[in-house]
Amino acid sequence: TACSSKYVLSQMHPMWHGPLEVPGGDHQSPIDIAVKKAVFDSELKPLESSYDPQTCQQIWNNGYSFLVEYDDTTDKNTLKGGPLQDKYRLCQFHFHWGESNDWGSEHTVDRRLFPAELHLVHWNSDRYTLFEEAVMEENGLAVIGIFLKVGKRHEGLQKLVDALPAIRHKDSVVEFNRFDPASLFPSNIDDYWTYHGSLTTPPLTESVTWIVMKQHIEVSHDQLAVFRSLLFTSAEEEVQKSMVNNFRVQQPLRGRTVRSSFT
Ligand code: SG4
Ligand code: ZN
Numbered sequence: 001t002a003c004s005s006k007y008v009l010s011q012m013h014p015m016w017h018g019p020l021e022v023p024g025g026d027h028q029s030p031i032d033i034a035v036k037k038a039v040f041d042s043e044l045k046p047l048e049s050s051y052d053p054q055t056c057q058q059i060w061n062n063g064y065s066f067l068v069e070y071d072d073t074t075d076k077n078t079l080k081g082g083p084l085q086d087k088y089r090l091c092q093f094h095f096h097w098g099e100s101n102d103w104g105s106e107h108t109v110d111r112r113l114f115p116a117e118l119h120l121v122h123w124n125s126d127r128y129t130l131f132e133e134a135v136m137e138e139n140g141l142a143v144i145g146i147f148l149k150v151g152k153r154h155e156g157l158q159k160l161v162d163a164l165p166a167i168r169h170k171d172s173v174v175e176f177n178r179f180d181p182a183s184l185f186p187s188n189i190d191d192y193w194t195y196h197g198s199l200t201t202p203p204l205t206e207s208v209t210w211i212v213m214k215q216h217i218e219v220s221h222d223q224l225a226v227f228r229s230l231l232f233t234s235a236e237e238e239v240q241k242s243m244v245n246n247f248r249v250q251q252p253l254r255g256r257t258v259r260s261s262f263t
Contacts, residue, residue, distance in 0.1 A: 026254040027196055027254070027256065028198045028206070028251035029107075029197030029198045029248075030105075030106035030200055030247070030248060031195065031251055032107070032109075032253075035109060035110050037258065038258045038260040039259050040262070041260070044082060044083055044192075044194065044260075045081045046189075047079065047080075047081050047211065049079045049185075049189075050077070050078050051077045051180060052076045054177070054178060055076045055077055056068065056069075056176055056177055056179040057070060057175070058175055059160070060167065060173040061169060061170055061173075061231075062171075064243075065095060066230060068094070068179060069092045070091060072090065072125075072131065078090070079122045079142055079144070082192065083209055085139070086125075086126035087126045088122035089124075090120060091123060091131055093121065093181055093184070094119055095117065095118050096117050096200075096246050097115060097116035097224060097227050097228070097244065097245075097246065097247075098116070099228065099244035101224065103245075104247060105148075106145070106247045106248055106250075107145055107210075108250065114148060114216065115150055116147075117247070118146040118147075118148060118217075119143050119144070119145055120146075121141065122141065123142075124137070124141070124142070127140075128140060135203065135207055136205055136207065137207055138196075138206065138207060139207075139209065140208075143208050145213065146184065146185070146186065146212075146216070147212075147213070147217070149217070149218050150218070150221050151219070152218050153222070156183030156184055157184065157217075160179070163176055168231055169231050169234050169235045170232060170233055186216060187215065188215045189213060191213070191214040192213050192214060192260070192262075193258050193261075194209065194211050194212070194259050194260075195210050195256055195257065196210070197256075200247070200248040227243070230242070231243055
């Protein structure tokens with residue numbers, strides 16, 4: 001599957017649920033984005049994405065979030081431009097959310113929390129041949145972060161929301177086709193912040209160029225309520241646990257600079 005995600009997960013899950021050693025790195029994610037401290041960089045280009053909705057394969061509850069996975073064996077879904085030197089390939093997107101609308105995002109803006117955050121995970125297909133290889137390298141991954149706010153119903157998101165009851169339990173997977181990831185982009189993708197950081201779950205490798213959109217998207221309270229009806233637990237477990245608050249705590253900036261594409 002995309003990102004060889006089953007392989008990654010079987011390694012990361014026992015770790016994540018046990019006491020987590022904080023890795024030594026100085027480039028961990030997520031962070032608070034302090035708007036006035038971000039440095040405008042006129043060299044930052046507009047992002048160029050090109051996605052083929054036909055390459056969408058499945059939707060999967062991995063026991064931590066739900067993932068929409070794409071065929072990443074060829075360059076059919078690419079991201080370049082922006083802060084990126086190379087071409088990156090989409091493998092999956094997923095969300096983080098809270099138990100209430102008051103929190104749930106991983107990144108914050110001037111300490112402001114959002115009810116959810118979308119992550120579109122891409123790996124560097126110019127330099128590496130596999131996701132597993134890219135995940136270990138400094139320029140291996142590019143993740144687009146998009147904040148969700150509660151407001152009016154999001155049409156693009158609804159097709160996803162409708163599929164969620166079928167993957168309520170951990171480890172359930174259903175086929176999911178023809179979904180355009182760009183339908184979840186805000187109208188303005190030219191304004192973003194970027195910094196160098198890490199995955200927010202094990203292996204927590206510092207391989208991510210983060211691209212966090214300034215503009216959020218709006219989804220309805222009811223749509224988020226369906227996210228919260230998912231379960232961390234498998235069908236066999238006696239005590240079922242709602243999938244909520246699946247975000248990592250914030251990490252220190254430690255001298256890094258957040259750059260902005262806008263003034
Ligand atoms: C979520 O747990 C996804 O389910 C993981 O996907 C993902 O791991 C992890 O978040 C970290 O990604 O953009 N938040 S993040 O830094 O993409 C990876 C899978 O395990 C490695 C496939
Ligand atoms: Zn994420």
